[in-house]
Amino acid sequence: MSSITLRPAGVPGRYGSYGGRYVPESLIPACEAVAEAFSQAWADPGFRGSLAALLSAHVGRPTPLTPAVRLSTELGVTVLLKREDLTHTGSHKINNVLGQALLARRMGRTRLIAETGAGMHGVATATAGALLGLPVKVFMGERDVERQAHNVFRMRLLGAEVVPVTTGSRTLKDATSEAMRHWVTDVDEAYYCVGSVIGPHPYPMMVREFQRVIGDEARRQCAAELPAATPDYVVACVGGGSNAAGTFAGFVETSAKLVGVEAEGGSGATNGEIGVLHGFQSLFLQDEHGQIKEAHSIAAGLDYPGVGPEHAYLRDLGRARYVTASDGEAIAAAVRLARSEGVLPAIESAHALAWVVRAAGTPELPRGSTVLVTLSGRGDKDITTLIAEAELA
Numbered sequence: 310m311s312s313i314t315l316r317p318a319g320v321p322g323r324y325g326s327y328g329g330r331y332v333p334e335s336l337i338p339a340c341e342a343v344a345e346a347f348s349q350a351w352a353d354p355g356f357r358g359s360l361a362a363l364l365s366a367h368v369g370r371p372t373p374l375t376p377a378v379r380l381s382t383e384l385g386v387t388v389l390l391k392r393e394d395l396t397h398t399g400s401h402k403i404n405n406v407l408g409q410a411l412l413a414r415r416m417g418r419t420r421l422i423a424e425t426g427a428g429m430h431g432v433a434t435a436t437a438g439a440l441l442g443l444p445v446k447v448f449m450g451e452r453d454v455e456r457q458a459h460n461v462f463r464m465r466l467l468g469a470e471v472v473p474v475t476t477g478s479r480t481l482k483d484a485t486s487e488a489m490r491h492w493v494t495d496v497d498e499a500y501y502c503v504g505s506v507i508g509p510h511p512y513p514m515m516v517r518e519f520q521r522v523i524g525d526e527a528r529r530q531c532a533a534e535l536p537a538a539t540p541d542y543v544v545a546c547v548g549g550g551s552n553a554a555g556t557f558a559g560f561v562e563t564s565a566k567l568v569g570v571e572a573e574g575g576s577g578a579t580n581g582e583i584g585v586l587h588g589f590q591s592l593f594l595q596d597e598h599g600q601i602k603e604a605h606s607i608a609a610g611l612d613y614p615g616v617g618p619e620h621a622y623l624r625d626l627g628r629a630r631y632v633t634a635s636d637g638e639a640i641a642a643a644v645r646l647a648r649s650e651g652v653l654p655a656i657e658s659a660h661a662l663a664w665v666v667r668a669a670g671t672p673e674l675p676r677g678s679t680v681l682v683t684l685s686g687r688g689d690k691d692i693t694t695l696i697a698e699a700e701l702a
């Protein structure tokens with residue numbers, strides 16, 4: 310495949326052979342401006358303080374660490390849930406978006422653009438835009454606009470403009486391409502708010518840094534909760550990989566085993582090959598000609614054919630493992646958690662739990678282990694799907 314030979318010299322933001330910045334010439338200065346602004350902001354206690362204040366007053370951080378008591382007894386492993394489902398707007402996306410929206414304002418940008426699949430990143434961006442007084446334009450595949458009408462209404466109520474994308478498979482991959490095309494045309498005024506640890510440098514690194522609040526909090530909470538201080542396993546679902554990257558960042562220097570769980574039909578890290586899309590080199594599902602394959606998952610947030618470059622690198626290093634869960638396993642795990650703990654997770658998050666349910670008591674996850682599972686979001690958006698799929702209707 311020709312993309313293997315693409316290797317820009319001297320480009321920062323490489324993770325082994327992954328990452329980089331494969332964008333049109335006209336976007337290079339824009340990416341450089343974001344990288345420069347982020348590194349200054351992240352070193353500035355004033356910026357960090359403003360973000361921490363918003364995360365506390367607006368988002369509800371820190372989120373709790375909840376022992377899943379009945380499920381733990383049933384499975385023979387101690388399961389602790391990191392509750393991103395309890396954040397304002399209902400998923401971890403808001404952690405990253407508030408960071409980027411504050412950065413956009415600091416850079417003097419006057420509007421935000423974003424791509425969205427299920428609509429959670431669009432809703433989070435619309436929320437941040439409303440909060441900070443920045444107009445928001447959200448690109449969304451036409452099929453997703455139909456499938457996720459409720460989130461489209463939420464974005465419009467928050468004052469955002471939703472732009473349906475009619476090219477290609479009319480889903481997240483095409484929405485991302487369209488958002489990047491639009492950025493080229495409005496590069497001096499618009500800030501492109503990317504929703505996961507994907508895209509050209511500095512996005513994968515910057516989004517991980519904005520999401521590491523999940524892992525940093527969980528590390529402290531585990532130290533207070535567990536006799537061994539650190540869990541044996543740290544598990545999170547992986548779409549582009551931002552909730553997992555943020556969670557792993559808190560534990561990568563410990564002895565915890567890191568496990569990323571992909572959707573069977575969106576398994577870039579498990580089954581992908583090296584390639585370039587959306588401005589970065591990583592692992593993508595491809596056909597024999599190197600064409601990117603469409604992802605298919607019941608969880609719209611996991612419907613991405615690739616994975617962030619840092620995950621590809623962690624996989625190659627053997628520091629993290631990537632596995633898959635099927636649609637059916639995720640549905641079953643979501644209903645099981647609802648009934649054993651009174652917590653209804655997003656179907657995305659239920660993939661992480663599904664692996665724990667499958668592996669508990671096997672050599673993969675021995676009895677008596679302690680497991681931290683990040684619940685990336687709440688299941689309210691998935692109620693119709695869950696009822697239909699779990700045959701409870």
Ligand SMILES: *Cc1c(COP(=O)(O)O)cnc(C)c1O
Pocket residue numbers: 400401402427429430504505506546547548549550551552553610611655657658685686687
């Ligand atoms: C978007 C989303 C995901 C997948 O995105 P990552 O970048 O892999 O975290 C997972 N869970 C929920 C609830 C989401 O909204």
